[in-house]
Amino acid sequence: MFLAALVPAMLLAGGALGVGPKQLGADPVRTLLHSCGLTALNLLLITLAVTPLRQLTGWNNVQRLRRMLGLFAFFYALLHFTVYAWLDQGLDVKAIGADILKRPYITIGMLALLMLIPLAVTSTNGWMRRLRKRWQRLHYLIYPIAILGVWHFWWQVKKDIREPLLYVVMLGVLLGYRLLRAPLRRLLTSRCGSATVRERT
Amino acid sequence: MTRPTDPRILPSDITRSELFLNRRRLLELGVAGAAFGASGVNHLALGADAPPPVDRYKAPRNAAFSVTETPNTLEEISSYNNFYEFGTDKSDPAMNARAFKPTPWSITVDGEAEVKGSFTLEDILKPQALEERVYRMRCVEAWSMVIPWVGFPLGDLIKRFRPTSKAKYVAFTTLMDPKQMPGERDRVLDWPYVEGLRMDEAMHPLTLLAVGVYGKVLPNQNGAPIRLVVPWKYGFKGIKSIVRISFTENQPRTSWSGAAANEYGFYANVNPAVDHPRWSQATERHIGGSSLFAKRQPTLPFNGYASQVASLYTGMDLRRYF
Incomplete structure (x- = not known):
């Protein structure tokens, strides 16, 4: 899994060096920028899919992958920002600052990246122990981060919103599952309960 | 994307x-x-496929109307395209336009003009002397190229149709044929694509109808067989695969400004001082050439053609009429 998550980065690095199957095309900076951003978003959604997958299938092993997937999402988001700041903007601090303040889609993307930092830092076993219950609360930040990430994607598209729409739907399913799971279970158990009662009478 | x-x-x-x-x-x-x-x-x-672009449009370079920067390669020019009729990704047109048939071709001329009707591409081209012009191309998405077009001034063609005094604008329409242009099956824009110019813009000697690039027949993905090039405006004004030219009294409803009027104006003059609502237009990334680490370059007013065209807009508030 570790190696699989590194494949996109290796393909892009290969493309930048002119080796391997991935070609960066006429505008390599844009290709790097978008590929890193999309990979971050993909990994973020995959991370969010781990818990539902475990609950629905009972495969408890997948839970162990969640931390690594989340850290890789952070890794690609950081690469995405690095490509933007360095290759696209040439480390022009003034231009980057103006962009972050003036361009709402960059503002929210930056916000999502900043929010990922504490999650990455506190991802170790030590921090989990130290923070206990607060760790869980802190890591609920992943939900607003994912929403901001998808929004960031949506907002920079010129006209064809079909692809960001797909991400909205996937995120909607992943978040909707969490919102509806508890009430649905309650509903199901209470139904079963009343059925049993009726049988007894 | x-x-x-x-x-x-x-x-x-x-x-x-x-x-x-x-x-x-x-x-x-x-x-x-x-x-x-x-x-x-x-x-x-x-069963072999259509022959590759031939050097049919070798033409002398008009140095007075050419920039001195090094042009992008044909590979760059023909692999990185915004031509939504063939898909919204930059690499889609090169792939999806292969089967497109730019011959035979005819253009309908209508509206406020004395000479109207349907003209074959050969009719249109016959009296026109082709020339090569190396123009800057600035996309509204903040990237740019330098392209050696082959074509002739739009104004020369317009004179042949003798527009009447009522003709204040010229509107252009792209072919509507979802069978050949798969992008038109998706309602990304309100097809067919329409663009337009004010009459004085259309008559300006810089405004070009291009039929070739690098002396070769225009690749399908670049707008074959005939397209508009207005080098001081954002690239989306350069309508491709034109099938209709209409002379109108009122400003035509153009595709991008119709789709998002707050983001894309009718004029769409390249202007570093007026940002797109979502991104800066102050700088641009020049496609191709050196390395990943090439710096963005400053965008020039009217894409560097201010001395020739700024007078068309004296007294106009370019923030309002962007």
């Missing part, structure tokens, strides 16, 4: 559909060939 890259599928794993079809055709012909002796070989030769 790029597609999501699925790390499990390498681009090299995917057989391009046309290759796949060619292979299948080869197999079929091979079977036919086996059945009818050696004749299959001849069929194969006949």
Whole structure:
């Protein structure tokens, strides 16, 4: 899994060096920028899919992958920002600052990246122990981060919103599952309960 | 926009559909060939695809109307395109325009003009002397190229149609043919694509109708067989594969400004001082050439053509009429 998550980065690095199957095309900076951003978003959604997958299938092993997937999402988001700041903007601090303040889609993307930092830092076993219950609360930040990430994607598209729409739907399913799971279970158990009662009478 | 890259599928794993079809055709012909002796070989030769762009439009360079920067390569110019009729990704047009048939072609001329009707491309081109012009191209998405177009001034053609005094604008329409232009099956824009110019903009000597690039017939993905080039405006004004030219009294409703009037104006003059609502227009990334680390370059007013065209807009508030 570790190696699989590194494949996109290796393909892009290969493309930048002119080796391997991935070609960066006429505008390599844009290709790097978008590929890193999309990979971050993909990994973020995959991370969010781990818990539902475990609950629905009972495969408890997948839970162990969640931390690594989340850290890789952070890794690609950081690469995405690095490509933007360095290759696209040439480390022009003034231009980057103006962009972050003036361009709402960059503002929210930056916000999502900043929010990922504490999650990455506190991802170790030590921090989990130290923070206990607060760790869980802190890591609920992943939900607003994912929403901001998808929004960031949506907002920079010129006209064809079909692809960001797909991400909205996937995120909607992943978040909707969490919102509806508890009430649905309650509903199901209470139904079963009343059925049993009726049988007894 | 790029597609999501699925790390499990390498681009090299995917057989391009046309290759796949060619292979299948080869197999079929091979079977036919086996059945009818050696004749299959001849069929194969006949079945070859359309010839590659020929040097049909070799034309002398008009140095007075050319920039001195090094042009982008034909590969860059023909592989990185915004031509939504063939898909919204930059690499879609090169792939999806292969089967497009730019011949035969005719253009309908209508509206406020004395000479109207349907004209074949040959009719249109016959009296025009072609010339090469190296122009800057600035996309509204903040990237740029330098392109050696081959064409002739739009104004020369307009004079032949003798527009009346009522003709204040010229509107252009792209071919509407979802069979050939698969992007038109999706309602990304309100097809067919329409663009327009004010009459004085259309008559300006810089405004070009291009039929070639690098002395070759225009590749399909670049707007074959005939397209507009207005070098001081954002690239989307350069409507491609034109089938209709209409002279109108009122400002035509153009595709992008109709789709999002707050983001894309009718004028769409390149202007570093007026940002797109979502991104800065102050700088641009020049496509191609050196390295990943090339710096963005400042965008120039009217894309560097201010001395020739700024006078068209004296007294106009360019923030309002962006």
